[in-house]
Amino acid sequence: MISNFRKNKSDSGTENIKSLNLPKHIAIIMDGNGRWAKKRNLPRIAGHKAGVEALRDVIKTCSNIGISYLTLFAFSTENWKRPTQEVNALMELLVIYLRKEVSELHRNDVIIKVIGDISKLPETAITEINKATEMTSNNSGLTVNIALNYGGRSEILLGVEKIAKKILNNELKLQDINESVFSNFLYTKGIPDPDLIIRTSGELRISNFLIWQAAYSELWFTDIYWPDFKGKHLIKAIKDYQKRKRRFGGI
Numbered sequence: 001m002i003s004n005f006r007k008n009k010s011d012s013g014t015e016n017i018k019s020l021n022l023p024k025h026i027a028i029i030m031d032g033n034g035r036w037a038k039k040r041n042l043p044r045i046a047g048h049k050a051g052v053e054a055l056r057d058v059i060k061t062c063s064n065i066g067i068s069y070l071t072l073f074a075f076s077t078e079n080w081k082r083p084t085q086e087v088n089a090l091m092e093l094l095v096i097y098l099r100k101e102v103s104e105l106h107r108n109d110v111i112i113k114v115i116g117d118i119s120k121l122p123e124t125a126i127t128e129i130n131k132a133t134e135m136t137s138n139n140s141g142l143t144v145n146i147a148l149n150y151g152g153r154s155e156i157l158l159g160v161e162k163i164a165k166k167i168l169n170n171e172l173k174l175q176d177i178n179e180s181v182f183s184n185f186l187y188t189k190g191i192p193d194p195d196l197i198i199r200t201s202g203e204l205r206i207s208n209f210l211i212w213q214a215a216y217s218e219l220w221f222t223d224i225y226w227p228d229f230k231g232k233h234l235i236k237a238i239k240d241y242q243k244r245k246r247r248f249g250g251i
């Protein structure tokens with residue numbers, strides 16, 4: 001279902017996007033908040049705040065053009081290494097974001113999901129996440145997956161652990177393990193692999209994001225810092241994606 005987020009000038013460019021061959025699932029590594037702030041002599045936190053603002057236009061654009069899944073890398077398993085003050089500020093921003101935006105997302109039929117080990121997050125964050133996911137669980141529009149305390153390697157290890165337990169309990173046979181069975185033991189169970197992965201800020205890495213799921217994803221990089229990334233940049237990425245030939249190892 002295509003939602004009815006209010007349209008404005010920033011939607012320009014969406015009208016001639018081909019609805020055939022749209023990526024079903026777009027994943028974004030939202031990088032460059034710190035450098036965006038530094039360039040303006042602002043504290044890093046100001047960059048993250050601006051990063052949260054950037055989410056609105058991107059989610060609205062995805063919803064309006066009929067993208068099914070949008071996965072956002074908001075906090076990695078490695079991000080705990082940042083100064084406590086920055087980690088705390090990111091967690092607070094998440095809580096503020098959810099409190100402020102969930103009703104509008106819900107009105108626009110968005111489903112909010114989380115991937116990652118959220119048990120390590122502050123209690124207030126867990127409460128808001130649970131409220132948001134429960135409130136939106138019966139919607140049928142765009143699914144926004146927020147990756148929080150997420151790491152691709154730890155996701156795979158967790159999957160291996162769960163499978164090993166099933167085998168030990170005679171609930172699964174060794175010979176029954178295949179790629180599709182394994183995928184069901186990942187956080188992304190039931191979600192198609194990303195067709196398009198976008199990374200902002202000029203870095204050309206995957207950084208432990210969806211490493212199993214990204215096997216055949218198309219990658220799209222831009223020098224733009226995340227806080228400056230708008231719906232029109234997303235449209236450009238999708239149009240580039242639509243020109244690519246995906247062969248999945250075939251010819």
Ligand code: FPP
Pocket residue numbers: 030031032033034035036048051052073074075079090093094095097146201226
């Ligand atoms: C990378 O920029 C960004 C992050 C580690 C966090 C991304 C988070 C947000 C956009 C906001 C929080 C999300 C939600 C859903 C509320 P960086 O700090 O690594 O930038 P730098 O590489 O320029 O230092």
